[in-house]
Amino acid sequence: MSSASAWETPSTRTELIENLVSGVDRYNPSNVGILEDYLYHQIRSEEYDCLANLAILKLYQFNPDLYNPDVVINILVKALTALPFPDFNLCISLLDERPVASNPDEPDPLPSLLPVLQSLHNLLQQCRFPAFWALYRSEDAEPLRDNYTIEVAGFENAIREVVVRAVKAAFQRISSQRLSTYLDFSDEELPTFVEALGWTIDASTGVVSIPPNADNQIESTVVQETIQLPQLVKVIAHAQAS
Structure with a gap:
């Protein structure tokens, strides 16, 4: 979904x-x-x-x-x-x-x-x-x-999809050990799962790299305000009056 x-x-x-x-x-x-x-x-x-x-x-x-x-x-x-x-x-x-079932044979x-x-x-x-x-x-x-x-059918893998959605939104890199605990996978099971996602594991460091997406990228935002001259004059006049 x-x-x-x-x-x-x-x-x-x-x-x-x-x-x-x-x-x-x-x-x-x-x-x-x-x-x-x-x-x-x-x-x-x-x-x-x-x-x-x-x-x-x-x-x-x-x-x-x-x-x-x-x-x-x-x-x-x-x-x-x-x-x-x-x-x-x-x-x-x-x-x-609901009240507790009165039939002890069918609790x-x-x-x-x-x-x-x-x-x-x-x-x-x-x-x-x-x-x-x-x-x-x-x-x-x-x-x-x-x-x-x-x-x-597929309940545990569906839960792992919930985990994947959260990890994709929060991480660019994560250790394979940490990811294994998130997914309830052994060290042997994780690489196949990661590869299927299109993620990569650095064999020397054990770090899993997650491709960029709209959620895990840090982007600076520039806020630009436009002040018209008459507004600026009012601000200056108010400051001088104070």
């Missing part, structure tokens, strides 16, 4: 989904199954459509009987990969407070996983990438990994 237009209308969205997201049927509860199927298509195919997923959460708000915690968790997992866009917070804003997994998901989002947003991977690999996140992210 590289632009706001792609975020609003991804090229992979079908005409049917476009009509459900943008048309009068947006709030028709009978369409929730179609949108949920579309979410699982996104999970299997590495596609992503935030507005379609938000439409599911809105339907859950209006129709609590439709609520499916697994769908909500999968929506939040996909939203993690969209940073720096505000998708995760948009999704969170549509979640209502709601969302209350226990939501704090983990929020912590992962915060770490990504703060560019604390090593801490993100540490939490993601931790025992606390094991239910999330074993039951959800394992099903999301």
Whole structure:
């Protein structure tokens, strides 16, 4: 995802989904199954459509009987990969407070996983990438990994794309050791990944060079103000009067 237009209308969205997201049927509860199927298509195919997923959460708000915690968790997992866009917070804003499930045989997994998901989002947003991977690999996140992210095709690489976007915007050069911790790669895995990005590693120093782009270039800005003579006369007269 590289632009706001792609975020609003991804090229992979079908005409049917476009009509459900943008048309009068947006709030028709009978369409929730179609949108949920579309979410699982996104999970299997590495596609992503935030507005379609938000439409599911809105339907859950209006129709609590439709609520499916697994769908909500999968929506939040996909939203993690969209940073720096505000998708995760948009999704969170549509979640209502729910009582603890009364059926012990089918406990709601969302209350226990939501704090983990929020912590992962915060770490990504703060560019604390090593801490993100540490939490993601931790025992606390094991239910999330074993039951959800394992099903999301390309999830870890999508997170690495979030890292790459941040690194490209902030660095011209970065040590390979530091970059490895950001990407959760071993020293052996990093060179292939860096080469695929079009970046280079200096074998003697281990420094990764990032090509110039609009964000990582420091450019001086010259501000030129034009003062007309009558204005200058007023300034001088005011100074003399003071």
